[in-house]
Amino acid sequence: MEEYNKLLKQNKDWAQSQTEKDPDFFKRLVNLQTPHFLWIGCSDSRVPANEITNTQPGEIFVHRNIANLVISTDLNFLSVLKYAVEILKVKHIIVTGHYGCGGIAASMSNINFGLLNKWLRPIKDVYFKYQKELEIITNEQKRAERLVELNTIEQVRNLAKISTVQKSWANSEFPVLHGCVYSLENGVIKHLITIDSKTELPAIYRFDFKQEETEDN
Numbered sequence: 001m002e003e004y005n006k007l008l009k010q011n012k013d014w015a016q017s018q019t020e021k022d023p024d025f026f027k028r029l030v031n032l033q034t035p036h037f038l039w040i041g042c043s044d045s046r047v048p049a050n051e052i053t054n055t056q057p058g059e060i061f062v063h064r065n066i067a068n069l070v071i072s073t074d075l076n077f078l079s080v081l082k083y084a085v086e087i088l089k090v091k092h093i094i095v096t097g098h099y100g101c102g103g104i105a106a107s108m109s110n111i112n113f114g115l116l117n118k119w120l121r122p123i124k125d126v127y128f129k130y131q132k133e134l135e136i137i138t139n140e141q142k143r144a145e146r147l148v149e150l151n152t153i154e155q156v157r158n159l160a161k162i163s164t165v166q167k168s169w170a171n172s173e174f175p176v177l178h179g180c181v182y183s184l185e186n187g188v189i190k191h192l193i194t195i196d197s198k199t200e201l202p203a204i205y206r207f208d209f210k211q212e213e214t215e216d217n
């Protein structure tokens with residue numbers, strides 16, 4: 001209880017100091033949400049989107065899960081994506097992995113994590129796809145760091161395979177998809193990949209929007 005009450009107290013202090021610094025802060029936010037970015041990041045408590053990008057409330061629409069995965073059957077994620085692309089009309093979607101990711105480390109082990117096995121499975125698939133490249137790296141930490149990067153890149157590619165994104169590309173140049181990785185050690189975000197409306201997708205993943213459309217596009 002004490003820890004929880006401390007959070008509520010900290011919130012009151014924060015709200016008060018925001019109002020003192022900028023009397024219109026909350027009034028502005030209540031009436032306006034026009035973020036240009038959708039952030040897909042890890043749930044890890046050390047990687048908070050606003051703090052590490054030095055942005056304010058209202059600037060980034062955020063979705064976080066273990067190991068920043070883009071799963072094409074995840075209703076939660078798909079709803080966030082659809083809202084961000086079609087209603088908020090975000091210009092950029094940023095998948096941000098981070099070195100030292102517990103989800104990545106767990107997926108590289110053979111430990112049975114029960115329910116979590118199911119969530120981590122797509123990371124094992126990324127490992128398997130890049131097994132040759134990864135197993136040349138003898139240092140275990142460096143190998144995990146490379147898997148963090150490859151996993152992030154694959155999640156950006158997964159985004160491009162989703163019809164919500166492709167449908168938007170049929171009518172505009174947005175959203176631009178980016179993948180990057182955050183270092184817990186120095187706080188710096190490193191760019192990895194950009195995919196935009198002009199990037200050629202493998203034919204099997206392309207949807208033809210001239211065909212009859214279904215309700216869920």
Ligand code: CO
Nearest residue numbers: 042044101102
């Ligand atoms: Co993580």
